[in-house]
Amino acid sequence: MDKELSERRKKILTALIDSYISEAEPISSSAIQEKYLPDVSSATIRSELATLEEMGFLTQPHVSAGRIPSSKAYRYYVDNILEISDDDTEQIKSILETKYDSIKEIVKDGAKVVSDITNYTSMLMISSTDNIVINDVKLVDMYDGTALVLVVTNNGTIKDKDIKLPENNVKNYIEVANGLLYRSFAGKKLVEIVHSHNIIDAQLHDFKEVFEQVLNLIIDYKKNREEQVVIEGKDKIFNYPEYNDINNVKNFISIVDNKDKLHEIVDEKDGSIEFSVKIGKDADEKLEDMAVVSAKYKMNGEEIGQLGVIGPQRMNYKKVLAVLKEIGKMFEDLENNK
Numbered sequence: 001m002d003k004e005l006s007e008r009r010k011k012i013l014t015a016l017i018d019s020y021i022s023e024a025e026p027i028s029s030s031a032i033q034e035k036y037l038p039d040v041s042s043a044t045i046r047s048e049l050a051t052l053e054e055m056g057f058l059t060q061p062h063v064s065a066g067r068i069p070s071s072k073a074y075r076y077y078v079d080n081i082l083e084i085s086d087d088d089t090e091q092i093k094s095i096l097e098t099k100y101d102s103i104k105e106i107v108k109d110g111a112k113v114v115s116d117i118t119n120y121t122s123m124l125m126i127s128s129t130d131n132i133v134i135n136d137v138k139l140v141d142m143y144d145g146t147a148l149v150l151v152v153t154n155n156g157t158i159k160d161k162d163i164k165l166p167e168n169n170v171k172n173y174i175e176v177a178n179g180l181l182y183r184s185f186a187g188k189k190l191v192e193i194v195h196s197h198n199i200i201d202a203q204l205h206d207f208k209e210v211f212e213q214v215l216n217l218i219i220d221y222k223k224n225r226e227e228q229v230v231i232e233g234k235d236k237i238f239n240y241p242e243y244n245d246i247n248n249v250k251n252f253i254s255i256v257d258n259k260d261k262l263h264e265i266v267d268e269k270d271g272s273i274e275f276s277v278k279i280g281k282d283a284d285e286k287l288e289d290m291a292v293v294s295a296k297y298k299m300n301g302e303e304i305g306q307l308g309v310i311g312p313q314r315m316n317y318k319k320v321l322a323v324l325k326e327i328g329k330m331f332e333d334l335e336n337n338k
Helices: 007-023 029-035 042-054 071-081 086-099 103-108 110-118 173-185 190-194 202-226 234-239 246-256 259-266 317-336
Strands: 121-126 134-141 146-153 156-164 229-232 275-279 290-299 302-312
Touching: 007 029, 007 042, 007 071, 029 042, 071 275, 071 317, 086 110, 086 317, 110 121, 110 229, 110 302, 110 317, 121 234, 121 246, 121 259, 134 173, 134 202, 146 202, 156 202, 173 202, 190 202, 229 259, 234 246, 246 259, 246 290, 246 302, 259 290, 275 317, 290 317, 302 317
Parallel strands: none
Antiparallel strands: 121 229, 121 302, 134 146, 146 156, 275 290, 290 302
C-alpha cells in the first residue's frame, strides 16, 4: 500500500518534491545523494526512483526528460509527509504583523494578503448568506429629514445607510417604526426575509415607505455579498515556468474568470473539513497540472467564507498552509477578543 512507503522512499520522494517545488527542474539521483542523502549510494537512489515511478509517484513528461512528481506524489506529500512547524507559522505571523496593523485590514484585504505572501494567485469567496440571522434593525434620527439604518446580524453589522423619512411624519415616528421593524425582522434569516412578500402589510400605511427601504437594503446586501468572489495576483501565475505553455494559461484563465467553476472546485461537501487541498485532475478534472488549497473561516460558529490559492501542482504547500493556518488563528483571536 502507498501509505507503507519505506522511510528511505519517503525521504527520496520528499527530496525530489522539495527540489522540484523550488527549482522547477528534474533532479538527478546524484544530486539527491549529494544534497539530501549523503549516506545512500546514487545507485540505490536510482533504483528507488524507478520503483517510485512504477508506483505512480513520478512521471516523465518526455522520453528524454528526468522524473518529476505526479499528482499522486503531491497528494501523498500533503497527506503523509508535510508538517508545519512553529517556525513556519512564526515567520508568517511576523510578516503579517509587519504589513498589517489590525485584523480588520487582513479581513478586508484577505485575498491580497495571501497572494502577496505566497506569490500565488489567491481567491476569497464569501459564503451563502441564507443562514445569517437579523438580530435587530434600528433607525437613528439625523434630524434633517433622514434616518440612519443599522441592521445588526449574528455576524455583526451589515451596513449603515441614510434613508429618507416621510414628510410630516407622525409623533414618535422613529420610536414606533423601530418597534415595528424589530418585530418584523428580528430573529429571521436573510433567506426568509428576501423570499417573503408579506412583511410589508398594507395596514402599516405611514411606515410602508421606510419598510420598503430597509427591505431593499437587506436584499441588496444579500445579492452583493453572494456575488462576491475576489481574485488577487492573477498575473503571478506567469512567474512559474509551467505557464509558458499557452494551454496551461488558457485553462488557468478559464477557471479564475468563472466564479461558478471556482465554487465547484473549492466547495467541500464535507462540512467538517477545515482545510481543502485538491491536486491535479484526479481531484477535479478542471485542475490539469494545477492545485487549489483553501480554508474555511468562521465567526460566531457560522462560516463566513473561504480563502485560498490556485497555482501549479508544485506549489509550496508548506508556506500556503502556514499562511492560511495563521490567518485562521487571527480570526479566532478576533472573535475571542470581542
